[in-house]
Amino acid sequence: MVNNMRRILLTISYDGTDYSGWQVQKDPDIRTVQGELNKACTKLFKTEIMSIGASRTDAGVHAVGQRAVIDVDTSIPTEKIHLAINSFLPNDVVIVCAEDVSGDFNPRFQAERKIYEYRIYNNPVRNPICRNYSEYVREKLDIKKMSEAAEAFIGEHDFKGFCSSGNSSKTTVRTIYEMTVQRDGDFVVIRVIGNGFLYNMVRIIAGTLIPTGISAIFEITLDSPIPAITPIIPPILVNTTASVKNCPKMLRFFAPTAFFNPISLVLSVTDTSIIFITPIPPTSKEILAIQIN
Numbered sequence: 001m002v003n004n005m006r007r008i009l010l011t012i013s014y015d016g017t018d019y020s021g022w023q024v025q026k027d028p029d030i031r032t033v034q035g036e037l038n039k040a041c042t043k044l045f046k047t048e049i050m051s052i053g054a055s056r057t058d059a060g061v062h063a064v065g066q067r068a069v070i071d072v073d074t075s076i077p078t079e080k081i082h083l084a085i086n087s088f089l090p091n092d093v094v095i096v097c098a099e100d101v102s103g104d105f106n107p108r109f110q111a112e113r114k115i116y117e118y119r120i121y122n123n124p125v126r127n128p129i130c131r132n133y134s135e136y137v138r139e140k141l142d143i144k145k146m147s148e149a150a151e152a153f154i155g156e157h158d159f160k161g162f163c164s165s166g167n168s169s170k171t172t173v174r175t176i177y178e179m180t181v182q183r184d185g186d187f188v189v190i191r192v193i194g195n196g197f198l199y200n201m202v203r204i205i206a207g208t209l210i211p212t213g214i215s216a217i218f219e220i221t222l223d224s225p226i227p228a229i230t231p232i233i234p235p236i237l238v239n240t241t242a243s244v245k246n247c248p249k250m251l252r253f254f255a256p257t258a259f260f261n262p263i264s265l266v267l268s269v270t271d272t273s274i275i276f277i278t279p280i281p282p283t284s285k286e287i288l289a290i291q292i293n
Contacts, residue, residue, distance in 0.1 A: 005073045008081055009101045012066040015092040017132045022057040033093055040088035045072050054107035055114055058200060067107040116197055118190040118206040141188050141213035146181040149212040153179050162205055163198035
């Protein structure tokens with residue numbers, strides 16, 4: 001019997017709306033993209049198939065170029081394998097193409113870079129057709145401010161603060177090669193290129209950039225000038241009369257002869273800091289801090 005075992009690299013596109021992410025789960029009732037792919041391949045090749053994916057996507061995340069390999073013993077021509085698998089897949093998952101690779105090829109560890117796009121529908125009115133394929137932000141986003149903030153993420157960093165608690169990666173250090181923020185009509189697209197992403201990492205980065213783009217959050221405006229505020233208890237003026245009067249008497253007993261004619265008539269001074277408690281009426285707007293000299 002001829003052994004036709006081959007490792008096939010699949011390029012996969014899917015709508016992740018109805019899936020709990022890419023990775024197959026222990027609970028068979030949890031629907032995942034990888035689970036559907038494994039079942040389709042198992043039916044086609046009549047043996048249990050376990051695919052190996054290049055990356056995991058979270059629940060509700062879509063893909064146009066996910067990569068995965070399968071090991072199959074088949075004589076089906078490579079150019080027809082994707083068509084054969086598609087006949088067993090649901091309509092929201094499609095194998096775009098298939099190609100032969102070496103038996104030791106691993107898409108997870110040999111992937112040079114990964115691309116993640118986060119799309120935001122930025123319009124005063126919602127678009128129901130886009131609800132499953134973009135985040136909605138009503139306020140006008142400032143692309144320049146978001147782009148400037150995105151530069152801080154470029155490079156190798158520990159992104160521990162930018163992943164959810166369910167992250168299972170051995171290390172939280174990742175490298176971002178490029179991050180851009182661009183407007184495409186009513187959409188704002190955050191495009192991230194890196195060597196890998198943590199659990200919910202790009203979602204959290206996007207959630208950080210969005211407030212940066214809402215100018216109203218960072219621009220403080222005053223509807224009226226700051227009113228002059230009178231302290232509750234006015235400061236008490238320093239009275240030096242007693243010091244002037246008592247200075248000659250005290251010098252006679254305590255001061256050396258050389259200092260019999262003092263430079264100052266004030267024998268001692270205590271430095272006192274006075275704190276004014278200023279009543280401020282309630283307000284729903286941010287106001288500038290008031291410096292009292």
